[in-house]
Amino acid sequence: MSRDVHLYLSLIPEALIASMLTPEEFGVYYAVGTAKKARGQAMFLEIDPSFRHDYFRVDKGMQRCVLHDDGEPKRSVYISVYRVLEHVALDAVQRLYLVTQDGRVMGLDAEAAPSDEPTGLHLYQEIAPVHPRVVSSLGPVSFYELIVKSPSIIWRLPAVCFAELRLGELAKDPAHGQVGDLPYSRVEHLRQCLTQLSTKTVDAKMVNRTEPATFPYRTLESGIFLGNRVNLLFFPFPTLEELRADHYRWWRSARSA
Amino acid sequence: MIRGSQVWAAIALFAGIISVGVAVALYRWVQRRDPGSERAQEVASWIREGARTYLRRLYGALTLVALAMGFIIAMVFTFDIEHLGTQAVTLAPGRGVAMAVAFIGGAICSAIAGYMGMSIAVEANVRSATAAQESLGQAFQVAFYAGSVMGLAMVGLAIIGMSSIYLLTSDPEIVLGFSFGASALALLAKAGGGIYTKTADIAADLVGKVEIGIPEDDPRNPAVVADNVGDNVGDVAGMGADVFDSYVASTVAAMLLGASLFAADPAAQMRHVIFPLMLCTAGIVASLIGIRFVRVDQGGSPGRALNSGTIITCGIFAVLTTALVLLGGYSLGLLWATLAGLITGVVIGFTSDYYTSARFRPVVETARVSSSGAAINIITGFSYGLVSIVPSIVGIVLATLLSFYLTELSGISGVYGVGISAVGMLSISGMIVSSDAYGPIVDNARGIAEMAGMSQQVIDRTDVLDAAGNTAKAITKGFAISAAALTVLTLFAAYAEVVGARGIELVISLRDPVVVAGVLLGAVAPPLFSALTMLSVTDNAFDMIEEVRRQFEERPGILAGTESPDYAACVALAARGALSSLVWPAFLAIALPLLIGFVLGPEALGGFLGGSIFTGVIFALLMSNAGGLWDNAKKHIESGRFGGPGSDAHRASIVGDTVGDPFKDTAGPSLNTLITVMSLVSSLFAPIIAAFHLF
Numbered sequence: 042m043s044r045d046v047h048l049y050l051s052l053i054p055e056a057l058i059a060s061m062l063t064p065e066e067f068g069v070y071y072a073v074g075t076a077k078k079a080r081g082q083a084m085f086l087e088i089d090p091s092f093r094h095d096y097f098r099v100d101k102g103m104q105r106c107v108l109h110d111d112g113e114p115k116r117s118v119y120i121s122v123y124r125v126l127e128h129v130a131l132d133a134v135q136r137l138y139l140v141t142q143d144g145r146v147m148g149l150d151a152e153a154a155p156s157d158e159p160t161g162l163h164l165y166q167e168i169a170p171v172h173p174r175v176v177s178s179l180g181p182v183s184f185y186e187l188i189v190k191s192p193s194i195i196w197r198l199p200a201v202c203f204a205e206l207r208l209g210e211l212a213k214d215p216a217h218g219q220v221g222d223l224p225y226s227r228v229e230h231l232r233q234c235l236t237q238l239s240t241k242t243v244d245a246k247m248v249n250r251t252e253p254a255t256f257p258y259r260t261l262e263s264g265i266f267l268g269n270r271v272n273l274l275f276f277p278f279p280t281l282e283e284l285r286a287d288h289y290r291w292w293r294s295a296r297s298a
Numbered sequence: 299m300i301r302g303s304q305v306w307a308a309i310a311l312f313a314g315i316i317s318v319g320v321a322v323a324l325y326r327w328v329q330r331r332d333p334g335s336e337r338a339q340e341v342a343s344w345i346r347e348g349a350r351t352y353l354r355r356l357y358g359a360l361t362l363v364a365l366a367m368g369f370i371i372a373m374v375f376t377f378d379i380e381h382l383g384t385q386a387v388t389l390a391p392g393r394g395v396a397m398a399v400a401f402i403g404g405a406i407c408s409a410i411a412g413y414m415g416m417s418i419a420v421e422a423n424v425r426s427a428t429a430a431q432e433s434l435g436q437a438f439q440v441a442f443y444a445g446s447v448m449g450l451a452m453v454g455l456a457i458i459g460m461s462s463i464y465l466l467t468s469d470p471e472i473v474l475g476f477s478f479g480a481s482a483l484a485l486l487a488k489a490g491g492g493i494y495t496k497t498a499d500i501a502a503d504l505v506g507k508v509e510i511g512i513p514e515d516d517p518r519n520p521a522v523v524a525d526n527v528g529d530n531v532g533d534v535a536g537m538g539a540d541v542f543d544s545y546v547a548s549t550v551a552a553m554l555l556g557a558s559l560f561a562a563d564p565a566a567q568m569r570h571v572i573f574p575l576m577l578c579t580a581g582i583v584a585s586l587i588g589i590r591f592v593r594v595d596q597g598g599s600p601g602r603a604l605n606s607g608t609i610i611t612c613g614i615f616a617v618l619t620t621a622l623v624l625l626g627g628y629s630l631g632l633l634w635a636t637l638a639g640l641i642t643g644v645v646i647g648f649t650s651d652y653y654t655s656a657r658f659r660p661v662v663e664t665a666r667v668s669s670s671g672a673a674i675n676i677i678t679g680f681s682y683g684l685v686s687i688v689p690s691i692v693g694i695v696l697a698t699l700l701s702f703y704l705t706e707l708s709g710i711s712g713v714y715g716v717g718i719s720a721v722g723m724l725s726i727s728g729m730i731v732s733s734d735a736y737g738p739i740v741d742n743a744r745g746i747a748e749m750a751g752m753s754q755q756v757i758d759r760t761d762v763l764d765a766a767g768n769t770a771k772a773i774t775k776g777f778a779i780s781a782a783a784l785t786v787l788t789l790f791a792a793y794a795e796v797v798g799a800r801g802i803e804l805v806i807s808l809r810d811p812v813v814v815a816g817v818l819l820g821a822v823a824p825p826l827f828s829a830l831t832m833l834s835v836t837d838n839a840f841d842m843i844e845e846v847r848r849q850f851e852e853r854p855g856i857l858a859g860t861e862s863p864d865y866a867a868c869v870a871l872a873a874r875g876a877l878s879s880l881v882w883p884a885f886l887a888i889a890l891p892l893l894i895g896f897v898l899g900p901e902a903l904g905g906f907l908g909g910s911i912f913t914g915v916i917f918a919l920l921m922s923n924a925g926g927l928w929d930n931a932k933k934h935i936e937s938g939r940f941g942g943p944g945s946d947a948h949r950a951s952i953v954g955d956t957v958g959d960p961f962k963d964t965a966g967p968s969l970n971t972l973i974t975v976m977s978l979v980s981s982l983f984a985p986i987i988a989a990f991h992l993f
Contacts (some may be wrong), residue, residue: 073510073857079512080857142511143518144857223944228669258946288753298511298941 048088052169053254057121059106061114062210068146079092082255083140087279092133127199131272154275161212168202200269205262236256258295303568308876310461310575312541313582316767317454338750343426348527348869364405372398397475404479407455412535415448419534423742424631430759438594441739449732470553476979477550484543484970491536492875492964495528501842520849520863523874533738549574551788552717558795559711574721581725584615600766604733611729631708635701639719642697649777653686654926656904656934665932672953683924713791720784737767782970783915789977799986806904816902820909828965835960838875887975895987918969925962928954
């Protein structure tokens with residue numbers, strides 16, 4: 042029995058992988074199903090299998106992706122690790138998959154990024170290529186332009202994937218707003234960083250430079266942004282009603298993390 | 299009047315039969331409900347088989363113990379103990395056999411009540427989950443009626459046993475044998491069930507939820523079935539046996555006091571021996587009526603329905619008791635003593651709710667400080683647990699003093715009044731146990747809904763039912779511990795009377811070094827018992843954690859959802875561990891009082907009982923309330939407060955909850971049974987100890 046070969050871009054860690062598994066199977070395998078005991082939350086993009094770039098030896102990797110002798114599908118052939126995102130054209134990106142640490146998979150479709158709303162502060166978790174946690178007075182689109190496209194700063198990222206996380210009452214009242222169900226560590230430091238956005242002339246401030254790239258999915262605010270110097274994709278996070286109605290298993294797993 | 303007492307014993311027997319009959323009818327009603335989809339039935343069958351296998355093993359082992367102890371009791375009580383050591387020994391084999399039969403009868407009745415309650419619980423869980431597809435009210439009704447099977451069977455069998463023995467022998471001391479049999483089985487059922495349930499719970503949580511990150515009740519967790527089985531063997535069969543033993547012990551203690559304190563007037567003696575059975579009868583009638591009022595209509599609250607049922611039952615019981623006292627020509631002091639016990643029991647139950655419910659400050663404060671780490675969570679929860687002892691102790695003090703002096707004022711021995719207040723407190727056990735047994739049923743229903751892949755609406759409804767079950771559980775624990783405290787105080791008085799009847803005036807003075815030795819050794823028994831049971835939990839949980847890890851490591855397909863875990867391996871581990879862990883706790887409960895009595899004498903044994911009662915009640919309240927508080931502090935955070943799931947506060951609260959698990963479900967609730975068993979052993983063997991002791 043032949044199986045199609047898929048191309049996946051893992052965001053944690055950054056890697057381009059060929060696999061005979063469907064996205065759902067790959068998510069389970071990547072999060073929990075490995076015999077190498079590597080497990081944990083995962084995020085990956087499904088890439089058009091016809092995508093090619095001189096930087097990657099995609100064809101060679103796909104050729105090695107064949108059934109095992111016992112008929113089992115080849116689960117993963119690593120084509121490239123490190124600096125993958127910057128070399129993938131965004132029009133080759135098909136879907137984003139969020140996988141919980143116990144292997145529940147939810148796929149998200151991309152749409153045009155919404156224009157920024159002028160009010161409130163924002164919290165961003167960068168996922169790739171680096172993963173600091175940052176607060177900013179800029180909306181997601183402006184933040185993306187600042188770190189990827191802006192000619193006014195010394196450094197620029199070639200591409201970025203980041204998530205906008207919930208700030209709850211802290212977005213409007215960083216000093217006194219209720220933390221509620223926000224699970225962030227060192228909340229007082231977060232409050233200080235948010236407060237400094239209004240007292241100092243900066244658009245963004247790093248909260249933690251060593252933050253893990255993973256985060257509780259339930260803290261997602263608007264969704265996940267993926268951009269390079271050409272384009273910006275937005276993967277909106279479903280509403281609570283949609284999660285409960287259409288993705289109950291995934292949402293229950295995500296809430297318990 | 300003697301004939302009147304026989305009539306009342308027959309009425310009590312009839313009430314017991316009615317109660318068991320209604321329990322059987324409710325059993326069949328529940329069985330006729332829709333058992334749901336094939337998958338739901340399959341999941342339920344895993345739990346049912348696991349629970350039945352464990353109980354069969356437990357009762358198999360206990361049968362041997364009961365027969366061996368019955369033989370010893372028959373031998374010991376065949377001697378005419380009254381005159382042992384003072385004149386030639388005469389043999390009374392009929393009395394020995396009667397005592398042994400009563401003992402075995404008590405154990406059997408307790409076992410039947412537990413087995414019946416658990417059997418319907420494992421049938422009702424899936425039916426309640428299935429009914430939740432229709433409405434919250436229907437799911438509630440199935441679960442509550444199934445819980446009522448346990449409640450009504452328990453009180454029915456208890457009163458059938460007590461009244462039958464009394465009708466046949468007219469000797470309250472033989473009924474004491476029945477009580478001892480019930481308590482001995484209760485101790486092992488409660489401690490064993492507690493060890494089982496927490497072994498499975500801790501292993502399921504630590505590996506499944508903390509290490510792997512899978513949600514509660516996820517079918518991929520190899521320990522999830524053992525966890526659900528534990529809910530039944532610990533919280534249904536165990537708690538039922540526990541209240542059964544307090545219920546019987548308090549009634550028997552009051553009967554014994556009635557026999558000894560009114561010995562000078564045979565007519566008054568019979569009237570006061572039978573009065574506790576009359577109260578039990580009134581309690582059964584009140585519970586049968588009260589249960590009819592427990593229902594959840596459209597938009598109703600399960601918690602409110604359960605509380606309303608308890609309050610209505612109390613009201614009916616108060617009216618019936620007033621009628622019994624006035625029409626029966628009893629002293630009004632006995633009415634006040636009964637009401638003092640009843641009101642105190644309910645108030646103490648709701649006090650436990652204050653310290654363990656997320657609606658009140660102790661739980662919220664413990665949740666709030668959890669962001670500072672596990673140590674602060676544990677210190678805060680432990681401290682509130684210590685504070686929670688105070689209102690219950692004050693309640694017990696008030697009930698004791700009020701019942702004593704109000705009875706004295708009406709010209710009757712105050713000690714008898716204290717005994718009657720304990721009976722008053724426990725007389726509505728039918729209703730209390732019905733509410734309590736409802737808890738694990740809906741807990742299981744939630745698990746089955748999850749494992750069987752039922753809709754989110756069903757899971758939401760079972761969540762609502764489960765929350766009310768947790769509150770009922772907290773109230774019952776407080777109630778059971780306080781009732782046991784009053785019961786053992788009565789048993790203590792009965793012990794003194796039995797020893798006094800053998801010509802030894804029991805003087806328990808702290809200036810007597812033998813008494814001080816007894817007090818100190820008694821005081822150390824409950825902590826030692828707690829340690830033994832909790833170490834059993836950690837030891838068994840260690841083995842099960844390794845088993846769960848092994849399954850995840852060796853079979854990645856379990857987490858991937860492509861292969862099923864080996865649930866039976868965890869069920870067998872939990873059962874084997876729980877049963878093998880019971881030897882030393884049982885020895886401590888039964889052999890230690892005898893050792894103290896025969897070596898140090900009856901005064902030292904009196905001191906031993908006093909010491910064990912004081913630390914036993916304090917430890918039981920502390921452990922049950924602190925454990926419940928830590929559990930609900932974690933749930934409060936999980937509901938979206940102080941950072942919610944995944945936050946630092948949540949991680950700290952998980953540690954507190956895990957510490958609290960064996961507190962609240964293993965050691966804490968078993969302690970009241972421990973002190974009851976030790977008091978019963980002392981009372982039963984008091985005549986022999988009075989005749990034979992070294993000091």
